Each structure stands twice: as C-alpha cells, then as structure tokens.
Amino acid sequence: MKKFKLISCLMVAVMIISSFSTAVFAGSFPDVSEESFSWALDAVEELSDQGVINGYQDGTYRPEKTVTKLEALVLLSRILGFDDDAHALINEKGLDNYEEFVLDLDLSYGDEEIIFLLEKGFFTEDDIEEYLADDNAEHGLKRYELATILSKALTSDSNIKNKEVKYDDKVDIPTSQRKYVAYITEVGLMKGMGDNIFSPITDVNRAQIALVLYNLQEMTDYNYTVCKVTSVDSLLSTIKFIKEGEEKESGYLVKDDVIIRVDSEEDTLDKIGVNYNAIITTSGDSLKSIVAYQPDIDDQFVAKVVSASNSTMKFAKFNGTKTEDVLFPVSKEIKIVDQEQDAVSVAKLGVGTFVDVKIKKGKVEFVEILDKTTTVAGVYKSISTEDGELVLTIEEVESKEDMVLYVGNDVTVTRNGSKSTMNELLAGDSMSITLTYNTITKIIATSKVQNKDGFIEEIRISAKPSIVVKVGGESVEYQISPEASYIVSGKQNCTIYDLRLGAQASLTVESNTVTKISTTVADTIIQVSGVVELVNVSYNMIQVSFYDPQTEQTVSQSVFVNASTKVFNNTTGKAVALKNLEEGSTISVIGTQSTGVYLASTIIVLN
Template sequence: MKIKRFISALLCGTMLAAVLSTSVFAATFSDVENDATVAWAKQAINEMTDKGYIKGYEDGTFKPQRAVSKVETLVLMSRILGVEDSEYSQTVKWADAGYSATVNAINTTYVDELSFLMYFDVLNITDLRDYASAANANTSLLRWQAAYLMVKLAGKDDQAQSAVLDENEYSDYASIPEAARPYVAYATNLGLMNGMGNDENGKAFFSPETTLTRAQMATLLNRMMEKMDRNYIQGKVSSIDTGNKKMVVNADGKNTTCTIGDMTGIKINGENSKFSRIESQSEVMVTYTFGDVRMIETVPPEENLSVYGIVVQTSDNSGGQQITIKDSEDENNKATYTFASNCKYTIKGSQGSYGDVKAGNFVRLVLSGSKVTECSVESKTSDVSGTFVKVNAGDDNRTTITIKNSDNEQETFDVSINGVEVTRNGNIAGVRDLAKNDSVVLSLTYGKVVSIKATSETENVSGTIKEIILSETPQITLDVKGKSETYNLTASTSVKVNGVDATIYDLRPGNAATVVTDGSNISKIESSATSSTGKTTVTGKVVSINTTLKVITVTNSSGGTETVYYESGTTFLKSTTGKSITAKDIVAGSNITATGSDSTGYFVATIVISD
C-alpha cells in the first residue's frame, strides 16, 4: 500500500505577526545561531521552518524568546493536522460548511483553521471561547494550556481523562490547575512535555504558569509530528465488515484493511455519521495518527440516473438505436436517448429486446453517462421501498426525492407536480419532515412520486451533556462512552429534567441524559442532574455571559472553568458601591463572587457580586 505523508504547503496572505509572519526559509536564523540559550531548539526550529509550519521574519530572525499566543497555537495545530495540504482541500470545505457559523461568532480571521480543528474534534465550543475569542486569542499560552491542547491535538482526550499525575512527578504539583493535571500527566507520559529544570532539591518542576516561547513551541510541535506520524490513504471502499469494524480500501490497485476504533471519526459527505452507513465503492480518505485510524471520510458512489416516461418512438439509425420519451405530466417535455450496445431489456418482468419496446409503453431508463444501460417496460403504477437520503427543490419548480434501495444503490425520483401525500409514523406530514435514514415506501404513477409513507429510525442513546448550542437550529452534544455525538433539537423535541416537563433552556452541561433519536434529530430527551457537592460559593474571572441562557462562565483561581446559572430573582450587586446592577452590566474580565447552591446538580446563584 502506498502510504502518503504530508509536507505542508507555504502559506499565502497576511498572517499573524509572531508565528505566522512572512516565510523565510534559510538554513539558519541569526538570532538562533548566535544565541546559546536556544541551542537545544535549533534543530527543531530549522526543521519546522523548512517544512513551512512555523515562519521566520523578513529580517532573517526567528525571535525564539518571543511568547506565542493562544490563537497562534491553534493555527499551528491546524497546520500539523493538514489544513494547508492540498489533499485536505475538500475536508476544509466540509469543515467550513459545518462549523464556520460557530467560528464566525467569535469574530476571528482564522475561520478555516478553527473550523478544521472542530471538524477533527480537537476543539469544542468551550475551547473556542477560551482560546480564540476576542478576550483570549492574543493572550500568551501557558505551559499547562499547551499540555491540554497537545493532548487534544493528539486525539487522546478520552485517554487523558483517566490519567493521574503523581504528586511526586513535579515539585510544583500544587501549582498545576487541578483540571489540567490529567493532561500534564498524559503529555509527560507521551514524551511531549517534561520539566523546566530542577529546584534546589534536585526535583523537576513543571512551571505551569510560564508562557511558551517560539523556540519551545517549535520543539513541542516537532515532537508531536514525530510521535503522531500522521499519514493517509485514498481510494475506494472494497468491502465492509460492520461486525468486526473493519474496512478494506483499494488504493493504487492494492488492498489495505483498516480497523475502526471507538474514537474513530466517521464522516459521509462531511457530516458526522456511523461506520455502518458507509457504502461499498465509496470514495474514501482514511487519516491515521499514532498508527490508528483517526478519521474516515467518504463520498458515496455516484448514482445511476433513472428516468421515466412514455415512449414516443424508437429508431435505429447511424447514431445507434435510440428512444424518445415524453413526460407524463408535460407532453412538450421530450428527450431522446441512445441505447448502449449491452443494454438490458425487461418487458414487465421478463427478459426482452430492443424490438419489444413500443410507442405508448411506459418505460424506466437507467443511464450510465449518456447511454441507456437498462430499459424496462413497467406498469403505470408501482411502489418502491428504500431509505430516505434527501429531497431537492430545483429552480425550475421540479422537486426530486433520493432514496437508497435494497441493493444499497441510490435512486432519484421526480415528485408529481400535482402534489404528494406524505405520512410519517402514521401521521400526516410534509416532504420537509422526512429525516435521513427514514424507511420509506414511494407510490409512483408514471414514475412520479404521488405518495410517501415514512417510518423514522429511532435509537436510544445515553451519555453526558457536553454542549448546548442555541441558534436557528439548536444542537446538543453528548459524551457517549468518550465520543462526542451531536444531534439536532427541534420545536417538537420532548424535554424532561428530573422527571418534570421542561424546555431546552433547562438543560445543563454535565448532566446525564438519555435521548431518543429520530434520524439526526432528538425526539425525546430526559436529563437528570448530578448529585450536589454542597458548594455555596463560586469566585472567579468572567469568561463569558449569556443572558438568554442566564449563565456565566468563570475561570477560578486554579485555572479551571466553572459555570454559574442565575434566575430572574437573582440579585446583582456592585462590590465598590453596594448598589444593584443587572446581569447585562457584567462583562468578560469582571471578577465575581456568586453565592447560591448546587442542590439541583448545577450551581444556581442567588446573589452575584461584581467588581
């Protein structure tokens, strides 16, 4: 198997001044060559700049001691993962389609890079806010934050959750934020990061609050590249073994068996999906990191186009054997097609020939390219069963519906201009109510869809709420056995919290949830609060406030993130004057002390005092 490895393309355009400045590819940099204090980083700096991942300056310097910012780090991470590689050009488009709206909300220049990281599940909404929002993007990256991001880049977030940092590993163990310790432990065990030196007792110290320099970042990313060993294969899916989670990919005439892990991301046409839905003969790109399958991206095989019509005439001339058909609902809509030499003819279920096709017959033609490969004379009415894929409304007032049939092939049908009757789960519905993977029965008259009976695919899923996105199309992300699964919330979604009817505004990150999925939507969600810890006070610096959700996110003294919810009766006070204020007076960067209770499983403030 030909394994392809990445060398990043050069950046074009204006980039961040520090790490993303104009490319200078020199054998050495004057301030690296002449600075003995960064001799340890010289090789890594040269390797990373030669590959185009990190840049020098026009004056021939590298500025190795300059600190890197949070957003600079994210951009570098996206390069390491392939955002600039031509092979990932389609991935970048899919990432933008899925995540650019979320990324644009923080008003950033680096939409492609941040969307790419979200697409690969490196960043979540909280990370985006903490590392790329206007309030945080240009602040210097600390060492404990670097450990967190490198583990996320490695795709080892789930494993890091169970990692334990030995209290004797570093002398400044107590200074490492509690929430960051598992990541520091994992980054240390992986050989990505180590101590900054030894204290007076000869014991290593980590120095978690120290900023990361350009020299250190070059060294860290160089280690990451070597250990991650990102590579990929491209080809076609030859076979799929869903039971054993294996897939054979044919690339350059050779077969490679790919084993899918619990954390492998599955994308079909850029959308989150499941391994069981990958189709044989799909175009596929498989990305490996650390020797494991990190991501599978597929494009289903092109469907053969089926057209239906009433035969006007057949002809056999120098251009070959041809057939002219007309639309059953528009006699002026006619088209002529040429039969392939090996065309298969079926006359109402029996094998036939070209001569058996007569004017006035109702026929179904299967086109491969410009030639008819199958011609079947059919009854005026028929039913077709399959799985719903999509519906398209064209500019010419033509609506089509695409399904996947029992042979796992996609077929597209015109919807009758006289309208279509739709039922879903026995209830009257519309075409727009159909959801991906619904089981459908299409009733056809002269090949046009006149009615649709749909049954939704449902599944029970249990996990922990990670994120809730309230937008025009609300979404919720669950942590299901260590893997993020995102679903849509609709106006008809039934919500219960602790057994009581509620709304999506009552759902809280961190709470357990059991959902009933209806395709990619959630039809029902039941959430239960985690047990109380007895907490009565939360103090920290405000990272963000959402007055719609009535939630304040703060960073506490340990560097961890805490969430404070408030209610309409919550009292807000100014600490310097003691006067009442409102939630809208609290801004990012404010220091607050919230008094309340987490008896409901999440902290609800009764009083919030702001500086």
C-alpha cells in the first residue's frame, strides 16, 4: 500500500500542480519579458529549458505568485541533482529509510524529492516536519526560510557559524535562523531589499525563486560521480576510488568542510571501507561531499576476530591459509553463540577468536564461536595445489564425505610412528589431523602393509596413476605411490612406463596404495624438459609445465626433490639451491614418475 500511495502522490502532482506538470517552455511566457521581470528572465528561461520549472496551461509563468514551502523544496531537489542518474542508489536507499516517514506527511506530491533531500543529508526529519507537517506544505515560503534551505543545500550545519546579522530588521528573524541569513548573505546568494532591510517574513514569489536557484546552480556547478572506494587514509585525510566504467584510480584530499555520510548517517572518513559504493559530489576541482554505502553483501566465512563492538566488527577473513581484513556494521538483530549454541555477548569476541560469520545485506547477522583447534579423522585420498597453496583431500570417517583442507606451511607429519613429509603420504592412509584456524598443522598417519600377487590387467597413466591387477580371480585397482619402486626382470629403478600388460606382478600395498611393484619387464629412465611454474621450498616441490607426447598436450606436473636430488646450472656447472630456482626457468628433469608426480634425481637449469 505504501508504494501505491507514493505513486498516487506523484499522479496527484501531475493533475493538480500545473507549475510542475505542464511544460510550457521559456520564450512562451508573455508575463516574463524585458518589459516585466527582466531581472528574472534569464533564470526563468534557463531553468525552464532544463525542465526544473514549468509554466501553467494558459502559457503564463505567473512570476508574482507566492511559492509554497513544498514547491521550494521540490525545486531545490532538482537543482541538487534529484534526477541525476548518479543518485539512483541514494534514491533507492532513501525509499528504504524514509518512505514511511514521508508518506505520513500526506503531501499532495513531491514524496520522492523530499526523500532524496533527507537521504543525502540536506535536511533532517525535524527540518522537514517543520516545513511540511500539518498544512505547512502549502504555506508561502518566507525569505528567512529560503535563506535557511539554501544554506543547508550549500553546507552542513556544523560549517555554519553564528555570525551577527547586520540587517536593521533582524528582530523579525527567528533567533535560531539568523545564522543562516548571515551565511547566505556572506556567500552572496541573497541580499537585502534596500535600506539595510532583509524583509525576512516577506513571501518569496516564483520569479525570485527562479533567480535564486539559477544563481545557486551557477555558484555550485555540482558534478556527481558514482565510484567504488579503493582506499581510505584517515590520518592523511585522503580517499581513493575507481569511477564507474573506468579502470584508473582517482582520489581527493578530504578537507574539514567536506560533508561525509556513511550508510545514511553523517559520519567521519574513517568509517568508509574499501569496496564501499560512493557518490562523490564536486564543484570544479573541489570535493564537496561523499555519500558512501556498505555494499549489500550476503556471505558466510570463517575468520579471526580483529575487533568487535556493538556497532562494527572487523575480521581477518580466511581464504585458504591467507587472510583479508574486512569491516562490517552490526545488524540490530545480531545473534552471537558459543560452541554449545548458547547466546553470548559481544564481549566474548576477543582478538583472535575463531568464528563462523554470516553477513546479510552487508551487516553482521550471526556469529558462532568455534574451537581454534580441532581434530578430524579421515582417509587420505589426494594432495594437490590450489592458487599456489597445498590442499589435502580426505574421506572424513564419520560422514564418509570428501573434505578438502588447506595445509599450513609449518605442518608436522608423522607416518607409522616416524617423522615424515607430505609427499610420503599414501592414498588409503588413516589420518588424525589437527587443524588450527581450519588449517592443517599436524598429521599423524598410519598404514597397513599387505603383499598381493597377480597379473597386470590395466595400467592407467594420469595425474593419479593406478594399476588393475587380477588377484585370486578378482580384478582390483590400486593407486600407485609417487615414491613407488619398480623392479622389472630383476632390474631396479624402473618406471611405470616399463610395466607391461599381462605381466605377473608382486605388489607391496600400504593402505590402498602400491609402494613397490616387481614384474619381469625391463625399465627405462624418463627425461622431460619444461618451464618452472612454482617453487615451494617448504614441501620440496616444484611445478613444471612440459609437452606430454602421450596426450599430445602441454601438461603441468608436480616434481618432488629429496636430499639426493642434484640441481645444477648447465652454463656454469655450479650447484643451484632449490630456493634459488626461479619461476620461468627452463629445466630438464631426470627421474621417476608415478601418480602424475615426478621424483627428480637430477635437475639441469638450461635457461
């Protein structure tokens, strides 16, 4: 019903207020000419051409007619950019914040324009009630009231000082309004009526309002820019942003007189966050106002608490093992619970508290306190890299579902009671995993060793190679460890490429992974050349891209090194430390391969 009422109000305006509805343009106003109201002629013509003001159906402008308070505010909103596309977000937010308030005023028209003036902070609800409540909207606008609304259009109340009014009739100006008369006189937008008289309680007519609004437009020459905030430095008082439709960053020094509004409230520069949507108002090269809004984000993430209050919360949001600081306002309906799902206060959210956070419409709606350190049991499935970080996939014991976990740089690994490394883990290993802030910090792995004899039915060479063996009349598939050893016809150090279908094989199986294969087929040594994509010293691993003749494609493979791996520069002949191996280098790798991961015995740096 409210939105219907709003539309209805606008329709009433079209039917009743001909000064706004009937576009009779300048040049056709016989009552505004060089002979009559010549001092307002240019203003009326220009504003009429812009569609700010219109004439009546009989073709006249009626310049001597008194302007009502509602008419004045609606006209002012147009001068201040109500119809500008840059203010679309402000008008949208204004409807959310002020529609009910304005509808309760029961205005005959102009609801959306008044909402705009409120949302952009030109006027408060108290101001609007004073001008428009009851039947005030249709009363004539006094000159001192015009001085007040013009002052509020130019700057905030805090920038208007209480200066002495020097007009002889200042006693007719309400005490609370005198500073506005002094200010608007000082900036030259209004002046006296002669003989040092301001005539504050005289009604303003249509010719006068046109002239004053025209001069306001000329004085301000406002431009409006929609942008996305990229950085804010409250110490240096600077803001940087990227304008809508552009890629280049722009910025301004934010002076003390700049009006700042954040999420519909007058605020300070430090409350504007990165990625906030902002509407920047400038006059020439001068910054006049910033209206910023927290983006309407719906999100859920785990994080560490950086700071928390009843108004804002800052989190170190996890993205893998990395974190990104994010700041959000707090919803009035926020719920905070502990591990037992009992409601707790914001005081429980100390620095470093591990939490699960839900964001709705850009505000913190729900926070659950989590255990900083947890343990999960599972069975190893695979290990890979994601955005340069190591990730482990396990089958979680209780749910039987896959779980993908990020591996911390300082992870400790124990396998079968001995110190181990990530690349020594095998598919099928049972694991007890310790997580700190959802990142693996400790792995205790165990395996069960079995011997299987059979005939090779299938060899699958891929990123995760496997072998199908006929064991006791049943075909069984096993993954092959990257560290698996191959013995063919008694010859050591063979590779998966030396295996042959139909060969009799004896397998050593740890967990569900083959660690040793003995057949009667000879082996070969594999050598590939490619480009280094990634060097991870923590895991003794590099990522190399090279051409695979089997697939006729360029593939990316992990290459592990160990203490016996030799790395040297082909040009100098000198040894090269793994940490000094540069991304983009061309190398030749000699070693063994299985599960799609190479174990290098020699790495030669070619370029």
